[in-house]
Structure formats: C-alpha cells, structure tokens
Amino acid sequence: MKREIGGGPPVAELENIHLSFGGLQALQDVSVAVKPRERLAIIGPNGAGKSSLFNIISGIYTPSSGTIRHKGGARPARMKPYEVARLGIARTFQNIALFSGMTALDNIMTGRNSLMRRGVLGEALQLPWARRQEIEHRRRAEEIIDFLEIPSVRRTPVGELPYGMQKRVELGRALAAEPELLLLDEPMAGMNLEEKEDMCRFVLDVNEIHGTTLILVEHDMGVVMDISDRVAVFDYGRKIADAPPDDVRRDQAVIDAYLGTAHEH
C-alpha cells in the first residue's frame, strides 16, 4: 500500500506565531505546516514550546500574533477548542487527561460526542433517534476498541487502568472523533518497549489506513526517527530545524541544541 503525502493544502499551517505568558516568550516566530497524511514529529528539550504549539493548534492558547490556517483557509484569531475539534483536529495530552470517573468505553464514546446530535428531551425519552444514535456510535466505538485491542477493559473505569492502557484509551478517545489531524503529545512516554511497539503500530495504522495526518511530540528518538516523515526541532521557543529524520540527525544546530547533549528521559 503506497501512502501519498501531500496533495491539497496543508492540514494545519502556522505562520509567524508568537506566544507569550506575561513576559515569558513561549514561542517566537514559529512557522510550521503539515501536509495531508504526513507524519510530523516535534522534538526539543523540555520547555522548548512543543506543548504550547499543540495548545495553539487546538485552540487552548491564543497566539499573541501570527496566523493559523486550516486546509488553506485562515482560522479566526480566536477559536474555542471545541470549535477546533469540530474542524477534525483531535489530540491527546502529555499527562493523560481521561475522564477518570467513566469507563474506557464511555471515554471513547465521549470522543464521538461532537459527531452526535444533542436533544435533551429526545435523549431523556430515548426517542428512536436517540436510541439509534447511541447504538450506531457504540458500534463505531467498538471498532476502535477492537482496533486498539482493549476489549477486556471495556467496562473498567479508566482510573483503575494501568498507565499504558490509559494511554491507549486516550488515543481511542481521540480516534473516536474521526479526526483528519491527530496531535499526539508524548504518546510513548513512560511506556515499556512492548507497549511502545504496540503504540507505534496503532499510530502507523491510523495514518496509513485512515490517512490521518499526525503531529507528535515525542522524546524517544528511536520512535521519532522510525515513524516520522519529517522532524521539526524546537529550542527555546524557536524552530531550529525542519527536515526529514536523516537530515535532522546530521544538522549541526540540532546536535548542539539537543541531540548532542545528554538528554535524560
């Protein structure tokens, strides 16, 4: 199966983005774009602005200046995160942000909420449309559960799941929204080798089978070099490199800033 990268405008494009908190410059003049079906990795030391970038794309932060484009069209300067999500952008969080009181299944079902119809009375009375909607979306959620190989924990409250499983459920919740662009914030952090392999397989499958564009922040260099088409390197809020993995590996600025120094993780 051949994967075609590109074709059409970038799924997400950030242009000259600045972001500051108080006096602190979190991002300075950052421009980055991701093409359809591309796998873009973002690396950099802690505090380099990787998560800030995600928060800007997903609408949690508003940049001080700069433009964000979605499939070629400029996004309004202020967009609520839920409006961004409805553009087909889903994400996971660095520190798992699951709905801890709910089961794995309900978490994943919640991922589909934005695709569902809201009608208070209809849901209260379980009118045919409400019942049908629950069942149809349950089926889709179950496909994700099957895909992520977590049927045995379907009914477990996620708070009781081990860390690796929680990461999987969180990915499931993001996938449930059927996103075009998936932002993964350190999907492999804290996992053992086997869990990482599984996660890599899932992530690659999502990208290759469904054509989902990926941006991932990850510290595990092996994973990054293996699975990404392109690597953007951040340091002190600036992008210092943006190239295919092999080129990045040879880039002197990157080596100085990041790869060369011992990075504890």
Add this chain to the structure above:
Amino acid sequence: MDELYFFLEVLIGGLLSGTMYSLVALGFVLIYKASGIFNFAQGTMVLFAALTFVGVLELGAPALLAAVITLAVMVVLAFAVERLVFRHMVNQPQVILFMATIGLAYFLEGLGQTVWGTEVHVLDLGIPDRGLWLGPILVSQFDLVAAAVVAGLVGALGVFFRTTTMGRALRGVADDHQAALSIGIPLHHVWVAVWSVAGFVALVAGLVWGSKLGVQFSISLVALKAIPVMIIGGFTSIPGAIVGGLIVGASEKLAEVYLGPFVGGGLENWFPYMLAMLVLMVRPEGIFGEKIIERV
C-alpha cells in the same frame, strides 16, 4: 449638605461594620492559604467560640479564664479536625473538602447548641455602645472599638507571621508545601496551627459580634457573608480580606439605605453575594488574589 453628611455617616458606619466581616474573612483566608481548604465552617466557628465563651462565663469563670478555656477548646477542635477529617482526605478534590467543611459547620452548630442551649446569650464586655459625634457625623463607638480590635488583630498576626518560626512556616506553606517542610515543621502541625489561629480569630470575632448582636444562632448566618468578602478581596490575601470586608460593609449599607426603600428593604441579605458574583464574572481572582492560570 445634610445629604452629604448622611451619606458619609452611612458610609463610615458601613465601613466600620465591614471590619467585622473582615474579621471572619481573615480566618477563611488563613486556612485557605495554608491548606487550600475553603472553610465553610469559619462562620460556625465564630458562633461556637462565642457560645463556649459565654457558656464558660455563665458558669462563673472570669472573662480572662473563659477566654483561655475557649481558646483551648478551639485548639482541641483544630487538632481534631486535622486528625479526624482532613488527614484522611488528602487526595480529594477541593470541592469535596469544601463539602466536608459544610458538614463540619453543621456538626459544630449542633454541638454548640446542644451543649450551651439555644437561647440568646447576652454578652457584655463593657464596650461602650453609644453614638459619638465626629463633627456633624454620628459614629457608633462600638464599631470604632471593633475596628480597633480588627486593626490590633491584624497587627498581631503580622508580628506572629514575621517573627515566630511557626508563623514563617505558615507563610511558607501557603507558597510552597515543600518549602514549609524544609523548615522542619511537619505539614500536620502546620495545619493544626493554622486551624488554631483561625480558631483564635473566630474567638475574637465571636466576642465582638456576640457583644453587639447577642450570642445566637444567626451569627453563623451573618458570618456567611465573609464568603463574598473573600471573593471580592481575593482568596489568598489578608489585605484583600480587610478591603473586601470594608467594601461589603459599605456597599450593603449604602444599598440598603438608598435602594432599600424602593424594593421593600432587606437588600443586605443578598447584596454582598450579588456583588461577589459580579466581581467573579469580571475578575475571578478577586481584587488582591493571584491570577489563576491553568496549565495543560
């Protein structure tokens, strides 16, 4: 001219009575700063302290002894609350802790009245309660004394926080739990200490309020107004508690006097809350509070 004098009279009266709200709010702020707990029971602690004091007084003890005994009871209470309640709720969300303090409020209210009865106790500490003319403006002597007490208390607390080890630990713990631990005082002790200080503040507030209104159940309801005071002033700020109290006291009086007649009076009951709500909408962290930033 009379209009202006009248306005000033109302304003000053409000400000002075506002200092009493400040007194209760002070207790809230102390506990919130040290433990992150919004202590709904602070108002009840005021009632409880006053009831205990009056009760001991009525048993024939001299005022000073009664104060010491009451203070001891408040320390024991602080100890019990830490040991029996909050130590077991370390990882609970703040809202759950808050609800626990509502339970505590009920418990104390019931306990105080079971032990000391419900009838209104008169408390006379010999504070003169006559009007005092400052030029053309009539001011309550009682309120002046109360304001002085508040000022004294704030000053004393300031000294306590600056000069004693425990005081420094308390300040430290508000900023950073780790830092407090590094001073070498266990967190549990800090909690007990801060609840004790809050108990002391409650006692002072109880005495002042009790001698003004009589020691009775409604004190705890009036003391609830310390909540909007805190919201307006900011949760983490002692100056905020003072200023908030002044604002609430003044604004509710002014509202009552100038708006009350048009709507049938009784504005005082809800005006501070509405004011607090408005403040929340505009500036959720309050006037002196630190900006709340949520990290993702």
Add this chain to the structure above:
Amino acid sequence: MFYRETGQYKTTYAADRAIFPIRQDRVAFAVLLLVAFVAIPLLANEYWLRSVLTPVLVFSLAAIGLNILTGYTGQLSLGTAAFMAVGAFAAYNLEVRVPEVPFLVSFVVAGLAAAGVGILFGLPSLRIKGFYLAVATLAAQFFIEWLFTHVGWFTNYSTSGVITAPPMTLLGFSFESAESRYLLTLCIVVVMAVMAKNMVRSELGRAWMAVRDMDIAAEAIGINLMKTKLTAFAVSSFYCGVAGALWAYVYLGTVEPQAFDVLRSFEILFMVIIGGLGSILGSFLGAAFIVLLPIFIANASGIFGDALSAETIAHLEFVIFGGLIIVFLVVEPRGLARLWQIVKEKLRLWPFPY
C-alpha cells in the same frame, strides 16, 4: 448469591445498554414498583403516606436535580431550594392568574421557569468553578428568597406572605387523599427519574461527566462547555422546579418563601452526598435517609423518656447530619449508592470474594 447471570448474553447493543441489563435486577425493580404502586397505598397509614413517603419522593426529585448539576456535571450548587421556590411560585402564579390551566401543565411551567432562572445563575459557571460557583448559587439562594418575600406580586399580595396552592383536579378527580397525592407524586417522580437515567446514560450524560472529570479535555474533544454546563443548569433546575411545585402543592399546601431557605439547600446537598454523587439511585437513597433519620432519632430518643427535649433532639440532628457528611466524605465519597454497588458486586460474585 441471587444473581444467575450465566446465559444472559447480549446480542444487540440495545440490550447491552439497557438500564437493567441483568434479569434479576429487572425483576427486583418490577417488584419494587409493584410495592410502591400497589402495596404501599394499600398498607401504609395516612401519616406515613403524607408525612414520610411523599416528602421522600419530592426530595428525591430535588436531589436528582442537584445530582445532575453537582454529581454528574461537577458544578457545586448551594441554591437548590431557591430553584425549588421558583418552581413553587411559578406554578402558583400561573394557577392564580390563569385558573383554567391544568395543574400538570403548571408543574411543567414551574420546571421551565426554574430552568430559566437556573440558566441565568448558571452563567457564572462559564468563568468560575468549584466553590467560587457555590458563591454564585448562594447569591441565587438569598436573592430569590428575598424576592419572593419582598415583592408582593409573587405572593399575589398575600398579607402574610404565604401562598396557598389551589386544589388539584384532573378530569374531575380531585387529588385530596393522602393516597392519591402519594400516587401522583410517585408517577411524576418515577417518570422523571427514568428520564434522568436516560439522559445520564446518553450523549448528554457523557458530556456532563466529561466536563466534571476533565473540562479541558472535554472541550478539546469537541464538547461545547458553555452549552453543556448551561444545559446541566437548566435540566437540574427543571427538576428542582417541579420538586418545588410538588412540595407546595402536594406536600405542604401552603408555603412561605422561608420553606426554601438556605438550610433546605444544604439538606438536599446532604442527600446527594450521602446518597451518592453521580447516581440517580443515590438520590433516592439519600432523600430517604435524610427524611427517615430524624424520625429514627426521635423514636430512639423515646427510649430515654423525656430526658431529651425536642430542642436538644433538633440539635443532635445537626450534629449527626454534620458528622455523617464528614464520615461519608472521608470513608465513601460516593455514598450509599456506592455501598449498594459494592454489595451488588459481592452478590454477583458470591461465593467468591473477588
């Protein structure tokens, strides 16, 4: 022990998401309904029907309302009684001004009016949470209480400030007897409880819980926080409003605004905490517990003869309620419903311990 689940497999999602997926639970629920609808009206005396069971049901409804807001959506409210008051006075005013409106319609209007007020006071929830929000709801509590006391229009300029509910008749039948009022309440409460259960197990309920558990993630997954929170306020207040109307019409008959004071709000909050945050069943358990406990205490104190005055007993109630709240929050924050769930799990696994 009594569960025989083997062979109760699900072949459709519809069966899998049933409210009671286990047959034994369905049977138990059917028996419970039978008892509530048939046995109790036949067997219970007037005192129990009028003064115990009816208020338990009404409180359950209010507790469901608060639970939707606090237990499911995580928005703390200390103004439940105020929303009940809105319901009661709305129904009253509609009936007084438009007498031809059937009382059931006025109950619906009561709910809608409360929902509207709920949305208004829910607006701050868009900016603030936790106990900050509690202050906003306290504002609602004190303001509304004051409004009904001081603005004569709401009490139809009754001199005493007390409103008297008009008689309830439906198709010529007058609900006057304790049995008929109990059954009327029961019908309304059962229907609304099922509706609440349906909401919390659907898209809406998941959105609420998502907001409660992790609002940032909820928004990032496409949930409109504002809409979801305000819906919770509206639905919650609707339930409280209907409960308020029932309280006035079915239980008390005559009401003054003070019947809906801040202590009433706390009482309902306690029901939710003791019954179980985030549980419809818990709302019933909590309401029953809080209503029955004073009766139990009163009876128990009878053993001591007249040693305890009525006043002391009232104070002891405070001590016990407060203590129980603390005990529940420390030991089992999910309340009686959670305890029941644990017992049920044990029964399902019997004789195995896990």
Add this chain to the structure above:
Amino acid sequence: MAGIPAANTFPRLLRANAEHVGSLPAYREKEFGIWQTWTWSEVSEEVRFLALGLRSLGLERGDRFAIIGDNRPSLYWSFTAGQAIGAIPVPCYQDSVADEIAYVCEHAGVRVAVVEDQEQVDKLIEVRDRLPELQAIVYTDPRGLERYDEVEGLVGVEAVVEIGRGLHGRDPEDYEREVARGRPTDIAAILYTSGTTGRPKGVLLTHTNLIEPARRAVKFDNLTQRDEVLAYLPMAWVGDFVFSIAQCHIAGFCVNCPESPETVLTDLREIGPTYFFAPPRIFENMLTSLMVRMENAALLKRRLFAFFLDVARRVGCDILDGKRVHPLQRLLYAVGNLLIYAPLRDVLGLGRIRVAYTAGEAIGPDVFRFFRSLGINLKQLYGQTEASVYVTIQADAEARADTVGSRFPGVEVRIQDQEVQFRGDGVFQGYYRDEAATAKTMTEDGFVRTGDAGYFDEAGHLRIVDRAKDVGALTDGTLFAPKFIENKLKFHAWIREAVAFGHERDMVCCMINIDLEAVGDWAERRGIAYSGYTDLARQEEVYELVRGAIGDVNADLAEDPALRGSQIRRFLILHKELDADDGELTRTRKVRRTVIGQNYGELVEALYAGRDSCRVAAEVTFEDGRRGTVEADVRIWDVDAAAPMAAAA
C-alpha cells in the same frame, strides 16, 4: 427424532436446517462487545456464496484446502462451503509453528488456505516456497493486512463471498447442483492427529463417518436446538469438528465463538453452555483457581463453603445419580445448592450445563467427583480421531471417575491382547497417503487398534489402563500398567511425580517425588523443620504420609481383579525432583521411565534387593545452569498389600 433432518452430507444438513429452523441462531461470535448472531438461513446464505467464491479461486472437487485459526464462525462456514463443492477441508492447529503447518499443507497438497488473520498469513508466506500448489490464501480478519498488497493470491473472505454472490446471481441453481453431486461416502475432512511419535497422520473421514456417530450421540444425550456450546478447543481437533459442526448441524444447536482465547472464561460465563466439553486439565485448573479464590474469603464464608462442600461430597454425586438419599441430607443439599452450589456453578459459567464431557486423559477422581457433587452432569467418554470420536461413553447414571463408560451405540469394541479395538460406521477410511500406517492400524476384520490397553469391568464399563506398548507383566504374569498406577498416585495431593517399576520383576516398586508445596505446607503446620526438598523428602513423617497415599492406591487396585496382583510393595522418595532439564521428564512433564531407570539404577536395584536404604549421588542441573552433585541416603519402605473389600468383609 422429529426435527432432526436425516440428510447425509454436511451441505445437505445445512440446507435442511435452513429450511426447518432457519430463524434459529446457528453461530454466534463475541465481536465488538456483543454476541453477533447468525441464523441458520443466514449461515446457509453465507456458505452458499463462500462455496461458489472458493470454487472461483480454483478449488475443485477433490482438492484439499487448509483452515487455520481460532474458532470463528466464518472459518466454520468454510468447512461446509468447501464440502459443498466437493473440496476437502484440512484444519490445522492454529498455534502450530510455520514448519508444522507447512508439513500438513504440503502433505495434504492444499490448493487454498482459509485463515483467520495476519499471524496465520505470515506463517504461510514464510513457507510458501514449500507449497507450490497453494494458489490462494483467504483471510477473515483484514487487520494489519492492508500492507500485504504485493502478496499473490491473498484475498479477504468478504471479496470471495462477493464473487460467490455474483456467481449465484447469474446461476441460482449452481450451488444446489454442486451439493447434489456430493455423496455421503465422499471424504468430508482430513484431520491430522498429532501422534506421540513422528509426523502427524491425516485421518480420512467421510460424511457418513462423521454424521452417523454424531447423530447417535445427539440422541444419546437428547441434544436439541435449544442447546448452546462454546467453541474454544482447536478446530483441527476431531472433537471440535464433531461438537461444533457435526452435532451442531444435526441437532441444530448454536455454536458460540469466544471473543479471543484470553477471554474464554468470561465468555463461558456469559454464554453458559448447556453442552460442554473440556479436557481434564481445564477442570483441574478451574478447581485449583476456585479453591485459591476461596482462600481469600472471609472466615464465615469459608466455613460455610467448607461445610456445604462436605455435604456435597457425601451426597452430591448420589443425588445426581438419582440414588436414594436421606431426606434430611437432601434438604441440606438443597440449602447448599441455594447458597453455594448454584451460585458457584453460575459464576464459573457452568450454571446451565445439562451434559458435560471430559476425555483425552485420566481425570483425577477428586476433581471428577467435585464437579459432579456440585450438580454438574460431568461424564467421561473414550474416543479417537479414527473413530470420529466415539468408542465408549458414560450414560447419565453411570458416570464414574475410573472408567470411560460402556460401548457407544453402533460401535463394536473388543479387547485383543489387552488392546482395545473397535469397529463401526465411524471408522476412518485410512491415513491420507500413508498405506503402511493404515495397514498397521486396521486389523483384517475391520477393527481399529487404539494402542490403548484396557479391559471391561463387571459392569461392562471400559477401563483404560495404559498405552498398550507400556503395559508389561510381573514375573508371575500379572498385568502391570505403570502409567495407570502412576496416575493413581499422582491424584494424591502429596505426590507430584511417580515412577512405577515391575515389568519382568516379581513385584511393583515405585519412586515418588513429593509435591514440595503441598507437603511443605503440611510440614510447616505440624512444626516439622526442613531446609529444602531433599531434606523434606527424607523425613520419617513424610514417608508415613506417602505410605498412607500408597495404601489408598493399593486398596483401589485390590478392588480390581485384573490389577490386584500389581499392588505396590516397596517405595522410596527420591532425593531430588525429576527435571526436564535432566532429561527425566519430557517437556510436557511425562516421566521417561527408561531414562530414570538408568539414572537411578542403584536405587532400582536397592528396591528389589530388599535393602532399607541406599546412598546415592546424583548429578543435577542447578537453576543457574551449573551442574553439580547431590549426595544422600535414601530410605526404602515396605507397604502392605491390601485385600479386596469384599474379601475382607
């Protein structure tokens, strides 16, 4: 029997079911969280299209095709679909490595393989150069196979079905013509048996072979359309074919496929089969885990449990067998049923069982009786692939731990030179492409040699004692069945391994390995100090304990006229644990009698020389791989022979 169609090939059985009970569930599979269900009409439809689709892949009448994977409905359907067009299904064990699969597929010359998933596809790709005849690989689960588009002949089952649907649309009678061409004497399947030695052999079974015995078994246990089974045993095993295909088609009951091999226990509880088969190992594991779980129960509950288990032990089996039981005991049992047995059965997923069978190996009598005493109708049968399963079977009231029942209806069974032999319409047609093995197994008069030694007891129940080649005789000619004796010993909790000697000797002696955990626990509770296995094994108290166990076995043997003479007379407890690393056990923990006889020659000699101890040095492999020597004095004790009860009384 009404309702059971008398069709004589599998495709015809399927058609009959679709006509008579078309709306009843035929297959279920837990997938996507619920039990997806297919009725007989739907199955019939699927099979029809699949059959035509398979034919379009080049599968022709008489061709073999492989089926590899976990129990999945679509794999079951591929059996019938292939049979409908006259092709012969060859199921392979799904957990076999690529090489084993390659052997079977190569030997059978399969043209097409219908497999479950990527895992199986990978195996086939790995060995594809050995399978020149393999034209197409059909997979049922596309997961992970998206990237395989360069693999030749790889196609999803849905695509095959679509092709079939198209063909059916053009010629609706096509499928029926194919079915009509099939004859009951056609080969319906080739089932490869794993055999203890050498390469697997392909057992040729016709439709008649498989259908007729299965039909009688359905009648024997009154299986109906309302029964349910859980299909969780390998599809390549004859038992699964007979239960999940033959009997399912004959009785019309529903076959349930678990979600995954890991969730079998959960799925068992959900489905609650009414007709159940499991090898002894599964029942043993169930009992062990049940007891371990109960250990953690509260004291009161443990007491209650122990009390009612005791009641069940005393009267449970009798009640199940319909014997007379004192009304008071019956009442007590009823209470126990309410409080313990029924909930226990339910939680284990055995709550709805009407008929359960175990076979394959000897089951521990305690385990067997435990499940029966709980009210579970567990029975034994004795069978072979070559017999299409059934040789002997236990009727409801005849269930016993130590026999395998009486002759299965329509089967002749005889004992020839101690070996069990059988004949009937289930008898296979021969081993595929292996005339020599066929000739060795079939007698001239049409009986099949089982290779098992056994005899019929007075009640006419068959007892299997051992593999025929292992059975020996004492010098006085008494039958000596070492494995039979060893198994009896091993059913005791204290004994982990046992090795019996006696062939061409004057008496039976044995070596014992105690169960370190059980005996260690026992010793601790009695305050007996020990430093490890070797130390514990030489304690007098332990010898006493083992002697008691051997006494029980002797008493058992004494009851049996054929074996009375082969009671154990002397024993010793080995100073070290038998270990597969030392070659004393096979990897599947079967004792290698010859190796042990050589390794411990001195001890064997001492046993028969009448000495009461023997000093030994044995070479052992330690856990870290070092080799070393253990030296010890091993005691040798005598045991009394028991007299038969009847004689003693």
